[in-house]
Amino acid sequence: MDSDTVTGETRRLAAVLAAQREAAASEVVPDLASRRTDLARLKAAIRAHRNDFVAVAREDFGRRPAEDTLILDIGPVVQGINHMHRHLGAWMRPERVPVPHTLWPGRAHIHRQPLGVVGIMAPWNYPFGLSLLPLATALAAGNRAMLKPSELAPASSRLLADLLADTFEATQVAVVEGGVETGTVFAGLPFDHLFFTGSTEVGRKVMRAAAENLVPVTLELGGKSPVLLARDADFAKAARDIAFGKVANAGQTCIAPDYVLVHEDDTKDFIARLKPEMARAAKIAGRRGGPAGIISARHAERLASLQEEARIGGAVVIETGEEGNVTPTIIIGLRPQMRLTREEIFGPLLPVVTYATMEEAIARxxxxPRPLALYLYTANRDLKGRVLRDTLSGNVTLNGVMTHYAVESLPFGGVGASGIGAYHGRAGFEAMSHAKGVFEEPRRSLIPFGRPGGRFVKLFARYMMR
Incomplete structure (x- = not known):
């Protein structure tokens, strides 16, 4: 875009934001009934267009099993809406909190109010779920919202724009389509909160742009999420789970297993179990219309480059099938300087890394950088506690892969380079609300404020400093 075009785009987006702000000013705090109605309307629209979601996802990805879209993409949105609808009344009620003895018999409460207008920047890998679940959360918190879907999934973006325009007034929910330049303008708007899901690299740029207007951000990023297999791990289950995580959506999932840590004496046994499970998962996906394709030629070339660098560097590369435009692949013997060791993979390539002691695995x-997710397979209670205590990650699934995402009562989010803030369930409602603290002072109390020379002032001061 040239400068005139950027100025025009800025004016266009600013006008949408201004209209939403004006509408928000006329209804500062939507009541419970109207919020539940909004959630119900969104859920009904999603259910009515389920076949359209499947079709346009296949168009964007080249091919993608219907189950990947229904279970992994839009299913979590429907379940999340159900959870919010059920618990919203309790979340909205003022929360009474304790007061110190010195302020008795006063009362204190927390009132959660809408922030105003929330900006949502969504990625391409799950174009529906990672757009609509933040949107549903914003609506549950009583906000207006502007959504910027990814230009890398244009058919999905167009469906979202049409569906939401048919469901909500633009002063409540507006979809902004466009490329990187539009996204840059969007990130710089003076929202009341900005929610971004995507890569760490782009997340830094989004946060920098938001900081110009002191806009608070929630950043859902990524990272190298490890799977740690203890000596007592159920290798058969772990192999099935990991294969699913790497083949589902062609591994293009922010919480997909990035690499596996296995004891050096167990490597051969685990690989023997993993290889047929990877091939089986790809074959099943192939029968269902997939597996999903890599989103673009550029992303496919990057994955091929990562794999080739490892091969040239002496790593053992085990391809497990021919389905998809990047074959599900196991890679053994990586070196620290290789990009597969350092970069988030975001595709169906799975490094297997050996360790000699649990101390070494935990230290690695x-x-x-802090991962978005961590997976541990063990039946040992003490080891579970040790790993949970000695590692820092976004979320953890024990003896499974990725299923923590489906638990709406758990906050979902990263730490450090994998994200800032969390959402899902109550955590999301609170992230998109303002917690207003309210203290009600009693008519008669020992509080000396505003009463110079009161008989209890010296006593009160001594008590406060005890």
Missing amino acids: IGSG
Whole structure:
């Protein structure tokens, strides 16, 4: 875009934001009934267009099993809406909190109010779920919202724009379509909160742009999420789970297993179990219309480059099938300088890394950026506690892969380079609300404020400093 075009785009988006602000000013705090109605309307629209979601996802990804879209993309939105609808009344009620003895018999409450207008920047890998679940959360918190879908999934973006325009007034929910330049303008708007899901690299740029207007952000990013297999791990289950995580959506999932840590004496046994499970998962996906394709030629070339660098560097590369435009692949013997060791993979390539002691495995996890997710397979209660205590990650699934995402009562979010803030369920409602603290002072109390020379002032001061 040239400068005139950027100025025009800025004016266009600013006008949408201004209209939403004006509408928000006329209804500062939507009541419970209207919020539940909004959630119900959104859920009904999603259910009515389920076949359209499947069709346009296949158009954007080249091919994609219907189950990947229904279970992994729009299913979590429907379940999330159900959870919010059920608990919203309790979340909205003022929360009474304790007061110190010195302020008795006063009362204190927290009142949660809408922030105003929330901006949502969504990625391409799950174009529906990672757009509509933040949107549903914003609506549950009583906000207006502007949504910027990814230009890398244009058919999905167009469906979202049409569906939401048919469901809500533009002064309540507006979809802004466009490329990188539009996204840059969008990130710089003076929202009341900005919600971004995407890569760490782009997240830094979004946060920098938001800081110009002191806009608070929630950043849902990514990272190298490890799977740690203890000596007592159920290798058969772990192999099935990991294969699913790497083949589903062609591994283009922010919480997909990035690499596996296995004891050096168990590597051969685990690989023997993993290889057929990877091939089986790809074959099943192929029968269902997939597996999903890599989103673009550029992303496919990047994955091929990562794999080739490892091969040239002496790593063992085990391809497990021919389905898809990047074959599900196991890679053994990576070196620290290789990009597969350092970069988030975001595709169906799975490094397997050996360790000699559990101390070494835990230290390896801790030596890099904080992962968005961590997976541990063990039946040992003490080891579970040790790993949970000695590692820092966004979320954890024990003896499974990715299923923590489906638990709406858990906050979902990263830490450090994998994200800032969390959402899902109550955590999302609170992230998109303002917690207003209210103290009601009693008519008669020992509080000396505003009463110079009161008989209890000296006593009160001594008590406060005890």
